[in-house]
Amino acid sequence: MKIERYHNLYQITFLPSAFPINCFVMEQExxxxxxxxxxxxxxxxxxxxxxxxxxxxxxxxxTHAHSDHVNGVPYFKEVFPEVPVGISKRDSYLLKKDFRxxxxxxxxxxxxxxxxxxxxxxxxxxGGEKIEAxxxxxxxxxxxxxxxxxxxxxxxxxxxxAFQTRGGIAVAxxxxxxxxxxxxxxxxxxxxxxxxxxxxxxxxxxxxxxxGNVLVxxxxxxxxxxxxxxxxxxx
Numbered sequence: 001m002k003i004e005r006y007h008n009l010y011q012i013t014f015l016p017s018a019f020p021i022n023c024f025v026m027e028q029e030x031x032x033x034x035x036x037x038x039x040x041x042x043x044x045x046x047x048x049x050x051x052x053x054x055x056x057x058x059x060x061x062x063t064h065a066h067s068d069h070v071n072g073v074p075y076f077k078e079v080f081p082e083v084p085v086g087i088s089k090r091d092s093y094l095l096k097k098d099f100r101x102x103x104x105x106x107x108x109x110x111x112x113x114x115x116x117x118x119x120x121x122x123x124x125x126x127g128g129e130k131i132e133a134x135x136x137x138x139x140x141x142x143x144x145x146x147x148x149x150x151x152x153x154x155x156x157x158x159x160x161x162a163f164q165t166r167g168g169i170a171v172a173x174x175x176x177x178x179x180x181x182x183x184x185x186x187x188x189x190x191x192x193x194x195x196x197x198x199x200x201x202x203x204x205x206x207x208x209x210x211x212g213n214v215l216v217x218x219x220x221x222x223x224x225x226x227x228x229x230x231x232x233x234x235x
Contacts (some may be wrong), residue, residue: 001045006206006214007154009047014039018200019181020098020211021068024158025049026151028133031058035149035158036210040069040075047079058132062087063160064146065094066185077120084122086131088138090145095119105144112143112185139199141192142172142185148195150202151228157204161185162195165212169221171196171229179211193229200226 002013010025024035025041032055034046050057060083062070073085087095090102099110125131127138127147137148138161148159164170167178173189176182186192200222207218215221 003045004214006101006208006216007156008151008153008204009156009158009214011206011208011214012042012045021209022210022212023072024208026134026149026156026158027053027055028058028200029070030057031132032060033057033061033132033134034076035061036063036160037070037076038070038073038210040072041077043076046076057083059083061087061131061134061149062090062091063148063158063162063189063210064143065091065114066143066161067115067117069160070095070119071115073119074117085120085124086123087121088136088145088147089124089126090140090144091143091147092121094143094145095121095135101144106191108188110143110187112187137199137202139195141188141190141195142182143187146195147173148199155203155205157199157202157206157207158208159199159210160208162192162199163207163209163222163225165207165209165215166233169212169218169225171216171225174225174229174233180235182211189229192224196222196226196229 008027049161134149144162167176172192207215
C-alpha cells in the first residue's frame, strides 16, 4: 500500500506499480468521508487515519458499482459497523444484478466486472445533492450511474473512472495501452465525454481518479484528454 496526502485528501493505493486501485479519505472539520473501497485492506489504513486525526469516519461513499471500487465494502462494515455506505440510486440497481437499461438510456450493454457477493448499501443519492462537505456530481458514461464528488473549499474533484490518470490521463472509454481496463469497462463513450466536460467546468485544483496519481492543477490535461476523446481516441 502507498499513502499520499494532498491538502485534506488522503490517497491510499493498492498495487501502485501494477494495477493501482485508489481509495480516498476526505478530511472535514468534524469528521472523515471515505470514497471507493475496492480492497478490504483499505479499511485498516483508514482506521489509522481515524486514529491519527482523532476524527470519526462519518460515511462510506462509492463513485460507481464496479468490483474494483466496491469489493472491500463488506470488510469495511466489519471494521466500521456503524458507518453508512452510499451509492447513486442508479448504480444501486447494478449491485442487485439488475442490468436492465432505463427508458432514457442509450441501448448499449453495461460492461465491466461486478461483485459476486452482496454489497451492503445503507443509502442512495443523486446528482445535485450535497453530503456533508461534498457535492454529488452526476457523471455517467463509465456506468449509467457513475458520480463524482467535489469539495469546493479546496476544489478537490474525485471522479472514480470518469477519468483515469494511470498510463496517461484519459476520459473513460479512451484506450490507454499501459492501462486499458477503464476503456474495456466503459458503457457509453459519448456520454462519458459529456460528463468529462461537466467536470472540467468545475475548474478543480486536484483531480483524484480511481486509477493513477492525483493531478495538481489538472485543467489543461483534462482539456487535452477531452479533445482526444471527442476525436474518437485519436490524437
